[in-house]
Amino acid sequence: MGTLKQWVTLVALFWFLMNLTEASPTYTATYCSNNTTYTPNSTFETNLNILFYYFSTNISNPYFVTIVGFGTTNAVNGLFLCRGDVSATVCEQCVTAAAKEIRRRCPNQTEAVIWYDECTLRYTNRYFAINSVVPRLNFNDGGNISGVELGLFNESVFGLLTGLATEAENSGSVKFAVGEVKVTRSVTVYALEQCTRDLPEGGCETCLRGAIATLPSCCTAKQGARALLASCNLRYEIFPFYTLPPSSSSGGKKLGSGTVVVVVVVPVVFLIALIVGCRCFRRRSMKRRRNDNMNPKISDFGLARMIDINQNKGNTNRVVGTYGYMSPEYAMHGQYSEKSDVFSFGVIVLEIISAKRNSRALVTPDFDDLLTYAWRNWKDEKPLEILDPDLKESFSHSEVINCIHIGLLCVQQNPDDRPTMERVVSYLSNISVELPLPREPALFVGIGNDPKKILKGESSDQQTKSNSIQSSINDMTISNYFPR
Structure with missing residues (x-):
């Protein structure tokens, strides 16, 4: 009982x-x-x-x-x-x-x-201006983020928030959007943004961007934060705090059915290369992978070697591998690190986009290697000129330019300027992340540049000129760019 x-x-x-x-x-x-x-x-x-x-x-x-x-x-x-x-x-x-x-x-x-x-x-007793950040309240949850690179975390958070501002603006009358981005295997950021429905066209995004701009003063590197304005508000956390709106396939109209943005990060480096190929160039024929002599157009890196556990850099007196994919510090000085693999990955990306091998991109006096060719077209505001002609009718401008941008970041001359693969994953997964401007690519080591001759000072004129990036390319907006 x-x-x-x-x-x-x-x-x-x-x-x-x-x-x-x-x-x-x-x-x-x-x-x-x-x-x-x-x-x-x-x-x-x-x-x-x-x-x-x-x-x-x-x-x-x-x-x-x-x-x-x-x-x-x-x-x-x-x-x-x-x-x-x-x-x-x-x-x-x-x-x-x-x-x-x-x-x-x-x-x-x-x-x-x-x-x-x-x-x-x-x-x-008055009216609130849509671009006003007063009244405003900002606060964070007090916890600092750990276990993830600070720069990568901030880029992921602000990239997600910026993307959601656009999604909320375009979500119809509800002016509401939620989304998430997986920063690392163990850290996922969840965010929510919403505007009042009295805002005119463009007002929601304007208000939310103003709210986002207030966060650095209070909430950089914080696990969670909020920006509360009179006409809009936003919040992000490293745990789920909202309910996903029902899918459009469900029957009736539900309260607040908004736009959902879900960004998924794939942590496997070589799967990224496959994603780049599939995403930008789904219709490529496998016949183009080999030349008339049935030799593969894209070779392996050829950099496999035994290293100590936990070793992430080193030197060698015996350079082995495929020169077209070698970083200059490895080919000329025997110095290798994870940034050497980043360089190789960048070459692969540009080869997939152009359907050309790095060792013979174009047979002309001016463009004698793929990296030079890609870099000159980037500086001339014609990045799509390197695109495989077979794909001219079936591609997304923004996706292709984004892939070229990432490829050029990976093949920069200075290894310290190249992004980590973790950051590359973030770039590929979140198109809203603002990419840094690429610098001049590394000296190409191929048919015309024997590394032994380079070490003796006998290299050919393969090295690209150190021209500064034109100011117009600095302001290029990927989503609105179209080739001439």
């Missing part, structure tokens, strides 16, 4: 806690202007009471905006917005709680904003 009673008690307690969680939206922050106050029993207070009455009668909607006393000096502009992934019940509970709490926390204020995890509510 006692056991049955205990079970009944546990079930009742569980049910109570479930309902308590449903009925208790999570308070985040409040903004009170403290600039002007209204007089009790004034016309402004009457209009404010009417506004909150309208809130209560429209609480079944995920979004509501109105003006009471329009055209007068006592006008009150107000709205509430529920998060795009919460249920109608949670939305009602959040708005009800916010309407009570905002008046308690900001008594007699003519302007106030309150944020909950599940909703936002505001009222004001």
